[in-house]
Amino acid sequence: MFSATLKRVRERQKARFSAWMNRRIPAAREVTLDQKRIFIFPSRTGLFFLLVLLLMLVASINYQNNMGFALTFLLGTVFVIGVLHTYANLSGLTLRAVRAAPVFAGQLSEFELLVSRPHRRQHYSLNFRWCDETATINLDHGKEAEVKLYLLAPQRGWYNPGRLSLQSYYPLGLIRTWTWIDLDIHALVYPRPVQGPVPAGDPSDFPDGDTIPVIGSDDFYGLKDYQQGDSLKHVYWKSVAKGQPLQSKQYNAYADRSVWLDWDSYQGLPIETRLSHLCYWVLHFDAEGEEYGMRLPGFSADPGSGEEHRDLLLRQLALFGVEPESGTVSGDSPVEREAA
Template sequence: MFANIRQSVADWIFRAAVPEAPPVTLVQRRIFILPTRQGYFFAFTLLLLLMASINYTLSLGFLLTFLLAAMGGVAMLHTWRNLAHLKLRPGHCPPVFAGETAHFGVTIETPSRTRFAVAIRRRDAEPSYADVELGNVAVVSLPSAAVRRGRVACGRLEIFTRYPVGLFHAWSYFDFGLQVIVYPQPDASAGAPPTQSHGEAEEGIPVPGDDEFNQLRPYHAGDPPRQIAWKALARGQGLLTKEFNATASSEMWFDWNDARALDPESRLSVLCHWVLEAERMGQSYGLRLPGTSIEPGRGDAHRTRCLNALALHGDPKPQ
């Protein structure tokens, strides 16, 4: 109930442009504070003590009541100061594959003393806590389930604290428009990427296969007997295994129509698996999707470009 009241108050007062330009500094007008459930119980107890002291004219009762009230006021001030003037910036939001957990990063800096038990959470999610030390940047990572490909939007975040005694809840809101790109889940059953090129390049590179002899290597347990170099063993060279290669084009194209699958999402999963396998083998590859064509290349930047194209194909709605 108290959380819903705080949400309603902030929704009515807080009107920030989205996304906000970093850094966001928690100035006085951005911080709200209300008693917690324990705080309301504390105030009710003080009221009972005050009424009893008045009724029975208890000097020590007045002393205890006003002493506790003063301590409550000091606690409220410290709770508010634990958030005041903190600087917030967007952190790293690495891409993930569908079915994994996305993480939204937020960094916190303090201009003065150390701040304790500062928490950040998404709406209706569990908070992540951090102590913010002077001179260091605290990094808070907020997890979120990435159910399907596309974009996962973080939404508005709440930063709050109940330090030091839990009688008051001080909070603020901010929104950097954080998003995580979710790639399609690779389909391991798609097998190796097609070795036949659809490009114009003629040079070839070796890939694992059975066409041409490549080299002899030391025997490993489990190698098939037909690949053992028996002649080399007879010459006293030890137990060796013959390794063969096939020749594939130096450029491969992964085409939408080549991914045999029942539905578009399954096709994207097949293409995602081929992209990862080609990158792992150091192969140059291109990607063709309806309305999108990426020229052959290799490397982390090219891999990211292809995976982004697969993740955002058809402009799926943000999660």
């Protein structure tokens, strides 16, 4: 009873905190750190240092030692000035979300950030932490630096790892400065591929034996001008080497060899399992170089092949049933997840 109340209070506090954080540091693709976003407080080492200073002060008083006073005050002032120096180590930095690589659920997604400094000031010991992944960099030579963090994407859909924490103890280690930023960056997470029965699509839409040029199939058919989206595998590189415009090799195939990946062929299975099976077969047929189409409730793609086709279908699988707005993932708020 009591613990339940406590839990509710704690949850409400967490919610209030995250709401406050969202107001104070709203999500953005690019964030420049300023006094609104930077927090600062003595570190544990700093508190220990203050204790040492107190001891030194007592020694100076007891020995009536003026140079002891001077030394103690010098170090005390160094501590005070350290606050500004530590703050300056984060202040003015700009963080930009570059990209998050799409992955399959249960895999590590690469989140890439770009940190840049507008000033001549050098920044050291910038410690990025996202979930439990950390990376520490110095920004002392170039104007900007890349930070890559590999985060485990737990489930399909849009994955946002929540608030990124950036902290630093530079230069003295006595003071910690930090910030939590929501970089509005989302990784597309495909379903985890799980082998299942071959989905038996209904091929009756197409007459038997007709030859229809379908891109990305087996037999060489001819050349055509390269169009955006054509697979790089099919570019006729020899002609490029001769200085001619890009051309794609075309292959033909028989329509009857195309496969339909059909949602309805896994009647009775849970949604996620169906998606996992479909995902598996998309990858399988893509690797085989075969043509495949897909039917989902509310979506249908004609048979085809190539990277673009594959990615389109995977995306459909990833976002099946997920709200179309790309902003938030359904479920808890980012900060709560971080705190938990």
